[in-house]
Amino acid sequence: MSDFLELFNLTKVYATPSGPTVIVKDFNLRIKRGEFVCLIGHSGCGKSTVLSMIAGLNELSGGGMILAGRELVGPGPDRGVVFQSPCLLPWLTAFENVMLGVDQVFHPAPKPERRQIAEYYLSVVGLAHAMHKKPAELSQGMRQRVGIARAFALSPRMLLLDEPFGMLDSLTRMELQQVLIELWRRDQKTALMVTHDVDEALFLSDRIVMMTNGPEAEVGAILEVNFPRPRERGAVLEHPDYYKLREYLIDFLEVRAHKKNLVTHHPPVEPRPAAAASVLVNSN
Amino acid sequence: MAFLELKNVGKHFGTTEVLRDIDLSIEQGEFVAIVGFSGSGKTTLISLIAGLLQPDEGTITLNDLEISAPGPDRGIVFQNYSLLPWLTAFENVLLAVEQAFPNWSAAKKRQHTEKYLALVNLSPARDRKPGELSGGMKQRVAVARALALEPQILLLDEPLSALDALTRATLQEEISRIREETRKTVVLITNDPDEGIYLADRIIPLTAGPGATLGPSFRVDIPHPRDRKSINHHAQFKTMRRGIGDFLLGSRREHHQFATRKLILPQIEPEDLSLPRPMGRRRPVRPKEIQRELIELE
Numbered sequence: 001m002s003d004f005l006e007l008f009n010l011t012k013v014y015a016t017p018s019g020p021t022v023i024v025k026d027f028n029l030r031i032k033r034g035e036f037v038c039l040i041g042h043s044g045c046g047k048s049t050v051l052s053m054i055a056g057l058n059e060l061s062g063g064g065m066i067l068a069g070r071e072l073v074g075p076g077p078d079r080g081v082v083f084q085s086p087c088l089l090p091w092l093t094a095f096e097n098v099m100l101g102v103d104q105v106f107h108p109a110p111k112p113e114r115r116q117i118a119e120y121y122l123s124v125v126g127l128a129h130a131m132h133k134k135p136a137e138l139s140q141g142m143r144q145r146v147g148i149a150r151a152f153a154l155s156p157r158m159l160l161l162d163e164p165f166g167m168l169d170s171l172t173r174m175e176l177q178q179v180l181i182e183l184w185r186r187d188q189k190t191a192l193m194v195t196h197d198v199d200e201a202l203f204l205s206d207r208i209v210m211m212t213n214g215p216e217a218e219v220g221a222i223l224e225v226n227f228p229r230p231r232e233r234g235a236v237l238e239h240p241d242y243y244k245l246r247e248y249l250i251d252f253l254e255v256r257a258h259k260k261n262l263v264t265h266h267p268p269v270e271p272r273p274a275a276a277a278s279v280l281v282n283s284n
Numbered sequence: 285m286a287f288l289e290l291k292n293v294g295k296h297f298g299t300t301e302v303l304r305d306i307d308l309s310i311e312q313g314e315f316v317a318i319v320g321f322s323g324s325g326k327t328t329l330i331s332l333i334a335g336l337l338q339p340d341e342g343t344i345t346l347n348d349l350e351i352s353a354p355g356p357d358r359g360i361v362f363q364n365y366s367l368l369p370w371l372t373a374f375e376n377v378l379l380a381v382e383q384a385f386p387n388w389s390a391a392k393k394r395q396h397t398e399k400y401l402a403l404v405n406l407s408p409a410r411d412r413k414p415g416e417l418s419g420g421m422k423q424r425v426a427v428a429r430a431l432a433l434e435p436q437i438l439l440l441d442e443p444l445s446a447l448d449a450l451t452r453a454t455l456q457e458e459i460s461r462i463r464e465e466t467r468k469t470v471v472l473i474t475n476d477p478d479e480g481i482y483l484a485d486r487i488i489p490l491t492a493g494p495g496a497t498l499g500p501s502f503r504v505d506i507p508h509p510r511d512r513k514s515i516n517h518h519a520q521f522k523t524m525r526r527g528i529g530d531f532l533l534g535s536r537r538e539h540h541q542f543a544t545r546k547l548i549l550p551q552i553e554p555e556d557l558s559l560p561r562p563m564g565r566r567r568p569v570r571p572k573e574i575q576r577e578l579i580e581l582e
């Protein structure tokens with residue numbers, strides 16, 4: 001199968017008072033159509049930076065991106081983004097929040113059809129009874145359901161999820177993972193999700209990309225997850241390989257965390273990152 | 285008679301039934317975790333045990349005495365720390381000590397306070413005010429304050445929910461260590477089944493509200509102190525992770541209203557908004573109308 005999303009030498013450099021800092025360096029990844037990929041790594045390793053670059057919300061310092069045969073420049077509704085906090089407009093109802101994007105992307109369609117699209121996705125995420133409530137009347141978990149419905153409703157080519165369940169308690173998180181995986185299966189969307197929850201990554205993904213700690217974060221290793229689909233939480237937990245893979249991932253994160261601690265305990269060693277960065281900046 | 289005993293306890297606010305038919309007995313020295321969804325009534329339950337709320341039905345007894353008001357025999361740690369912002373860490377703990385042991389000499393009160401700040405590894409930060417402490421450190425102060433009362437039972441109401449994952453793991457280890465050192469009876473309220481399995485002797489799920497009640501107990505026989513990594517190989521850890529999650533998610537599903545409703549999803553292609561909009565009204569593009577150009581190659 002051909003690659004749907006190609007990330008080629010993605011690099012992000014930020015200027016800091018002590019010189020440029022390379023956050024992400026030569027990040028390469030190919031994702032197939034319909035694949036669900038998780039990016040896992042510690043807070044601050046640069047995984048959200050990668051995602052926001054794909055979303056077009058953060059400029060590239062180097063490298064390029066191709067989605068469905070076209071180079072990606074700037075943000076657009078062809079990538080549906082779900083953020084950690086759902087970012088809903090508080091003065092609009094859940095339905096109106098979803099309609100905002102639907103009206104844009106499907107502007108030639110008659111109004112009743114646009115309404116049907118919003119109603120369909122809000123119902124599928126379990127908000128049929130609450131779609132005309134404002135965000136303040138919804139629980140945190142319900143607001144994030146609106147965020148998911150909004151992203152799917154635009155029929156994006158791919159989904160970008162930036163720790164969408166990070167602010168939820170672990171039980172609500174399990175519920176929403178099930179909602180997400182069912183929608184994903186129904187719509188066959190290509191998805192890239194950032195998370196630091198090992199169980200979440202194992203439950204959802206076809207592949208887990210482990211990122212090394214920043215600065216100069218890159219792909220550390222890739223884990224194939226072959227649990228049969230459609231997946232159901234209990235059955236996945238019972239799979240004989242589940243805890244082996246879980247331990248492998250935790251191990252990866254712990255080893256990297258350890259390295260990171262060493263770095264932060266003796267901070268100003270000579271600025272190798274800065275040297276590398278200046279080369280990159282010059283080459284641009 | 286168990287050490288802490290709740291018999292047929294129920295509580296409602298106005299017309300909303302929050303808790304019903306709560307039966308719970310906890311032995312002295314036991315560490316029990318109550319796991320449930322946000323909003324299911326976990327805090328109401330611990331407030332009843334703390335004496336901050338009165339049950340509408342049933343009785344709660346600690347050591348055979350009925351609980352009717354808050355008291356220093358029960359130390360509480362809240363999710364939001366509840367420290368006085370104008371007092372230092374030391375003064376916050378001392379305030380509780382002065383209330384609980386008014387007859388002690390000033391020196392003894394101070395010494396007692398020091399001892400508990402040391403237990404939670406906070407002696408170096410004793411003179412800082414809450415505003416100058418991280419979330420994890422604030423929660424250490426709250427734990428020291430609760431333990432300094434020398435309570436018969438320690439009530440922890442989601443003490444780690446507001447903390448990031450790494451701090452949470454560190455504090456879980458601290459709670460486990462402190463518990464081994466003090467052998468206190470502990471009731472922990474949490475929304476994280478893994479936290480319960482790591483810390484507790486027994487886990488009891490609280491079903492999704494309204495009208496929440498306790499589910500079956502899951503006993504954890506994994507010896508203390510538990511190691512986060514090797515616990516992965518424990519058969520009981522695996523069955524329990526699945527069992528608790530399934531029970532709670534199932535209890536939530538029972539509350540969902542199932543209304544069958546016909547949903548229509550119109551099949552329309554999204555527009556490319558990066559192109560200029562054509563003038564005048566246009567029909568939407570439907571997938572079946574998409575024409576694929578065939579190019580013949582020689």
